[in-house]
Amino acid sequence: MKPAIVWTVGGSDSSSGAGVQADILTIDAFSVHACSVIVALTAQSTLGVEAIEPVSQSMISNQMRALASDLPATAVKLGMLYGRQQIETVASALKNVQAKIVLDPVLAATSGDSLSQSDCARYLMSELLPLADLITPNLEESGRLLAAVSKSTSDSLSDVSANDNQVNIDLMIESMGQRFLECGAKAVLIKGGHRQSEFSQDFYTDGNVTFWLTSPRQYLGEIHGSGCAIASAIAAGLAEGLALPDAIVRAKTYLNQCIRDSKALGSGALLLGKEKFDPREEDIPKLTSNAEEGRIKNELDLTRGPLRSQEQSTEATSDAASGGGRFGKTIGAYPIVDRAFWIKRLALCGIKTIQIRIKDLAGEELLAELKQAVSAARECSVDLYINDFWREALLLGASGVHLGQGDLESADRSTIRAS
Template sequence: MTPKAATPIALTIAGSDSGGGAGIQADLKAFSALGVYGASVITALTAQNTRAVTLVEPASPAMIAAQIAAVFDDLDIRAAKLGMLGGAEAIETVANALQGHDLPLVLDPVMVAKSGDRLLPAEALDALRTHLLPRATLLTPNLPEAADLLGTSPATSEDTMAEQGRALCDLGAGAVLMKGGHAQGDTCVDLLITANEMLRLTAPRQRTRNTHGTGCTLSAAIAAGLAKGAPLPKAVTTAHDYLQRAIAAADTLGVGTGHGPVHHFHQVWRHG
């Protein structure tokens, strides 16, 4: 019998979105759409839809640690994405549970929901900087998140984006993807900054309100690429292209009455 080829597996450690557009649900959709098996560790339950987050209930540190232990005890995890962690205790729990597991980590510093609801208390920023940022293969902040981590104002130019990205690398991140979705202009610019180079990724700014879960989807798509063995620049560019197509197809979905989700399965579903 021919031995089975190893299945690429990626892990998402994040919060659950009951509306299905972001968090764990978005991550698993992105993994699947890109040919990667997805495992999950739920750090918090959220009651939310396309309009608002109405309740957040954290998982206990013991449950978070037990989920991580169970997954690594059985599955060959090739890469992990860290999303909404909720607070300092959860951040420390995740960092401790990942000790000894040498794999690429994509850290999406989820702080504020699309609705404006804060998902990471300001007092937890030090824990994120101390325990997880230095472990990250890639940090993927949007402009407000990067400013929050650095204690400064959001970047308003590419030069400032680059400066802030380098400053985050100086804090210990292996690389930083500065996401320009919150900037102005007809072209959206993301900057991938490493110790030795900078890669500029551009796309036309798409006019849609259905952008719920874009950050989760992008970081998960990057983790999927890393799980398949792609080098970081290739994983980032492939994920960037995938997300742009998912945004372009978002209006073919009719989900909710607020900020709807992107279309994770735009390459698979056929709309009549």
């Protein structure tokens, strides 16, 4: 298996609030190795950008070539790119890179200072969007990027801010997401941090999966580098092998943690607190199918019932899922995993009930993996259900067993109940 390595391609921020420095801190928070490709030097502080000096195309190519030969990426995070020539240079190099690509289209700093030439949006859309697995624009960037490839200028931040009807704003953002897909995006996360609302709401779509993430807005002041942080955190998750939606939810949780821990180190914007990923319950965003639902009841809601398969469970599992039986509680979200290492990761996110379902191991390897899972579950105070292997579940003292309809016929249900 390839080691988890993220290349961050972008500008150097002398304040370390954003840019490559901030990306490295974020990626390291997940114990993933970060490599850097510097495309520009910026004289920057918490007050703004004072100067920009782009790096030559040949030097950008040399950096990417050096990394490719020794530290190949499993994920790439693209940030600030100064103009057409840099974009074309990076795009050419990435065509030979086998990695997940997250495109964070940085067009301006938090202060509003421009970080790119006027033609940048157009070439980001034509050259890099087709290569990216995800693009992560904020509302203003979404309007500028779409305007660069369309005559329509209706989707802009000024329109969004001026419109008091939140549902209409939701529809506008969802329309933007669809237009990105029509332009060739594989998936888009439109960040709503600049939206005028008491909530921070982000919209994701890949054409098949669509959802909104909602968190209470933290009114701490202007914050530098939030876009870099979430994109880098997503890239770290992809490098570790997480599915894209999972990487996004974890990254949003991490961003909320960073905002909560932000610091006023200079005279301008706050700097995010980029410590190791160690979230609290309130950091976890609410995931809903539409934005309005997130606003109506914005709280951690893991009590809607488990994410269950179509298989039937034993009576004990069914009772637990419905909040009855000998457990007497609602178990909430019910993830299914295939390896023991997921137990502690999910426990950090507040998950209390997990099913382990292993289909590719047998004999001693299977028993060893199940032992690790039960041990981790006990350490984290997690209820662990073992799929299919009811004898091993009884032997190891798991919380329960999950059996499909076919397995119920051969299982010793009286023994299971007696346990």
